[in-house]
Amino acid sequence: MEKPVVDSTQTDELWTSVLSEIELQVSKPNFITWFKNSKLIENRDGVALIALPNNFAKEWVESKYHKLILGSLRSVNGSTKNIEYVVEGSLSQKVISRRRRNIVQSEPDEKQLAFQEMRVDPETNLNPKYSLDSFIVGGFNELAYTAAMAIVEDVGHKYNPLFIYGGVGLGKTHLIQGIGNEVRRLSNNEVGVKYVTSEKFTNDVIWAIRNRRVEDIKKNYRNVDVLIIDDIQFLGGKEMTQQEFFHTFNALHENNKQIIISSDRPPSSIATLEERLRSRFEGGMVADISFPEYESRLAIAKSKLQDRGIMLEDKILEIVAKKVQNNIREIEGILNKLVFHQITYKRPLDLITAEQIISEVTNKSITRATPNQIIKTVGNFFEISPNELVGRSRSKEYVKPRQIAMYLLRELLNMSYPDIASKVGKRDHTTAIYACKKVSREVSSDNDLSQKIIMIKDDVNKIG
Amino acid sequence: MKIIILKSNFKSGLDAVGKTLGVNTNLPILSNVLIQTENNKIKFSTTNLEVAVTKIVSGKIIEDGSLTIPFSLLSNIINNINTERINLESKDNNLVIKTDNYEATIQGIDKNEYPIIPTIEGEKETLDVKTSFLKDGLSKTIVAAEVSDLRPEISGVLFWIEQKSFRLVATDSFRLSEYTFPSGQYKNGFSEEKKVTVPMRTAQEVLRIAGEDEDLKISVDETQILFATESMEIISRTIEGDFPDYQSIIPKEHDTRVIVDREELINGVKLASSFSGRGSELTLKTKNQKVVEIHSSDSSLGGNKYLISAKIEGPDTDIIYNWQFLLDGLKSDSSKEVLLELNGEEKPTTIKTPSGSSHFYILMPIRP
CATH class of the missing domain: 3.10.150.10 (DNA Polymerase III, subunit A, domain 2)
Structure with missing residues (x-):
């Protein structure tokens, strides 16, 4: 059972009364220097944990005032038997100033550009470039967007948690960070928001366990009003992290704190995700972002160009929108190339050159994976072993993945049918032909299947 | 405490710790320097509660001990004494300084009132x-x-x-x-x-x-x-x-590569800086794959242009920089030639040595 988070007002009050006793016994300069910015973190099981702003204060207080503090504590709270001292740098006052020190440096020009990546707000970890204003809404993400807006209006009480999933480069991070930024803006930065990638969360958990600072995780992740966590599929198979996330989730949810999660696949498709987490994710609002339709792709391309203040012929944008179907990031990449070309050669880009550039890029995705790697990846996705996938069994649970594997070997590696058939269990080449045709047909009509294929392709690309 | 110390060692000790005195008016002892003996050496320490500096010098220790003394007063004396051998002795909480022809007594404060300088405990790894x-x-x-x-x-x-x-x-x-x-x-x-x-x-x-x-x-x-x-x-x-x-800030690719003599470029930047006005702007232009041109102008001052021959690969380009930032990057290495990897007028420029050494400097331009 989780111990309840210690009520901090109690300890603050306790410390205030201890400090007022100490103040009477210590000279004013000493009191101000050593005890200001000190804090009683907790007083549990007879041990008081006192935090000081720097090591000098810790050394001094520990060696000169230990008995005094202990006596004071015991007179207010008899159970205290001992004191431990730690340093918490965050307690020292942050002097916000533009001190120039000794360096002669003229004020940077207001047109001086800064590193994009560093405009992130260190407290929330949100990047200001992800705003809901710049988020293009279309049929493919309307549900997710509507849920997002509802949350912004009523944080913590509308859809909690919000689980958004979809393939790579479709705007998930943009949307979830957008919610965070909007909530901050509307509340004048009062509402506490924290954005974190699952990778960072995992690293933090591991570090905390190794260094026995699990309290830090609680402090960092539970003292927020909105927790936004990206790429939760990363937690699959990581027991300890899932455990910690479970506790974090509950602590927040119980207090109506908003949780927003993104993933590249729905909760049901995340392999080795604890059932209790899966059910919690599914208990809120699950919204997918699928592939943008042509109109949306065109609108996105236009919007990105507008941001950069550059003009390209409409016809060119139409080709981009037509050719790049699966990934908004790819659209951005191609636009960059086209724009660069136009700037460098100082001439408006013509249609033919544009087409050339676009086809160069779209044809570049050659997979570097081996057939065995593809088979293994498909197997992993469906949670069956490669042996079972290429094996003789004809039960449905193996046939489906087998056919998908053959389809991918054809699509990604352009292997011949006899080669494919041979690789996937020494079968007849007609089996391979049939499998590829079947999957190909189904992909265009079955959205769920096509999503799965995209996810598997992503997994394959991650190997290369 | 009773020690004999050479003036040069004394000065070296004081100079080293002179910049980390505390200016905390709540604790006047922070503007004192702590002098103590340990393991047959003389240690000078100061701290401002964020950083503590200790300088260790040699001397003759006749009697171990310690004392804290107002830094500026002590420093003034030592800078103006002209004998080499200086005798220091603590009497109660005073420091007595004696040379052949000079004697001074400075009121100090006991070491026990001085902050304890922290150590890194238990950590043996370095x-x-x-x-x-x-x-x-x-x-x-x-x-x-x-x-x-x-x-x-x-x-x-x-x-x-x-x-x-x-x-x-x-x-x-x-x-x-x-x-x-x-x-x-x-x-x-x-x-x-x-x-x-x-x-x-x-x-x-x-x-x-x-x-x-x-x-x-x-x-x-x-x-x-x-x-x-x-x-x-x-x-x-x-x-x-x-x-x-x-x-993620480090550019993975670049459009234009420029190799040019470092000193010449530094020269050009320094010259251009005089005309760069309030915005500190100068423009770096590559021309015809052969020449780098640095120019700057200001409506109230005039303008100038500096040409340097260079090895250039990639399209001609035109980028505005803060001259001080550019100069900092150019001066941070000393190879004869400097390599600039340019990425257009709004993306970062990388400054390196052509042999691809262990150091690079990335700089964002000024928006055109």
Whole structure:
């Protein structure tokens, strides 16, 4: 059972009364220097944990005032038997100033550009470039967007948690960070928001366990009003992290704190995700972002160009929108190339050159994976072993993945049918032909299947 | 305490600790220097409660002891004494200074009232590096660190120590400098990765005080870093908060490559700076794959143009920079030629040495 988070007002009050006793016994300069910015973190099981702003204060207080503090504590709270001292740098006052020190440096020009990546707000970890204003809404993400807006209006009480999933480069991070930024803006930065990638969360958990600072995780992740966590599929198979996330989730949810999660696949498709987490994710609002339709792709391309203040012929944008179907990031990449070309050669880009550039890029995705790697990846996705996938069994649970594997070997590696058939269990080449045709047909009509294929392709690309 | 010390050693001790006095009016003892004897050496220490500097010098110890003395008064005396041998003796809480023809008594304060200088306890793991190498790396990076306190997590130099690499990184969000120590220059005794940001002040003190060719040991705990050599110890708080993940800033590709004589380019930048007016702007232009042109102008001053021949690959381009930032980058290395990798007028420019060494400087332009 989780111990309840210690009520901090109690300890603050306790410390205030201890400090007022100490103040009477210590000279004013000493009191101000050593005890200001000190804090009683907790007083549990007879041990008081006192935090000081720097090591000098810790050394001094520990060696000169230990008995005094202990006596004071015991007179207010008899159970205290001992004191431990730690340093918490965050307690020292942050002097916000533009001190120039000794360096002669003229004020940077207001047109001086800064590193994009560093405009992130260190407290929330949100990047200001992800705003809901710049988020293009279309049929493919309307549900997710509507849920997002509802949350912004009523944080913590509308859809909690919000689980958004979809393939790579479709705007998930943009949307979830957008919610965070909007909530901050509307509340004048009062509402506490924290954005974190699952990778960072995992690293933090591991570090905390190794260094026995699990309290830090609680402090960092539970003292927020909105927790936004990206790429939760990363937690699959990581027991300890899932455990910690479970506790974090509950602590927040119980207090109506908003949780927003993104993933590249729905909760049901995340392999080795604890059932209790899966059910919690599914208990809120699950919204997918699928592939943008042509109109949306065109609108996105236009919007990105507008941001950069550059003009390209409409016809060119139409080709981009037509050719790049699966990934908004790819659209951005191609636009960059086209724009660069136009700037460098100082001439408006013509249609033919544009087409050339676009086809160069779209044809570049050659997979570097081996057939065995593809088979293994498909197997992993469906949670069956490669042996079972290429094996003789004809039960449905193996046939489906087998056919998908053959389809991918054809699509990604352009292997011949006899080669494919041979690789996937020494079968007849007609089996391979049939499998590829079947999957190909189904992909265009079955959205769920096509999503799965995209996810598997992503997994394959991650190997290369 | 009773010691005999040479003036040069005394001065060296005072100079080393002179910049880390506390200006905390609540605790006047912080403007004193602590003088104490230990292991047959004389130690001078000062602290401002963020960093403490100790300088260790030789002398003749007749009687062990310690005392804290107002720094500026002491410093004034020592600077003006003209004999080599100086006798120091503590009598009650006074320091008596005696030479052949001079005697002074200064009121001091007992050591017990002086803050306890922290140590890094129990941590036996260190990174060992020669002071010259560390100073080289620091001087190349510190110039890019954030000067104000607006973004505390970058107001220092990041020391990033991994199993197989040791790097220093600094940035102020307009430029970034990274230095990787060649593996033969240090020995990493840490069993875990360490990522600590050292406050700029502290890094400046290390640069200023560390000797030329001494063995230096770096130790680290959760909130502090210690730089120790035989003749000095600097212990400082490290900055709370994570240094930003900067890897994504490093450009992976570039459009135009320029190799040009470094001194010439520095010259050009310095000349152009006189005409750059309030915005500190200058423009760097590449022409015809052969020439780099630096120009700047201001409506009230006039303008100038400087041409340098260069080896250029890639399309002609035109970029505006803050001349000081550009100069900092050019001066942070000393190879004869400098390599500039340009990425257009709104993306970062990288400055390196052509042999692709361990150091690079990335700079954001000024919007056209």
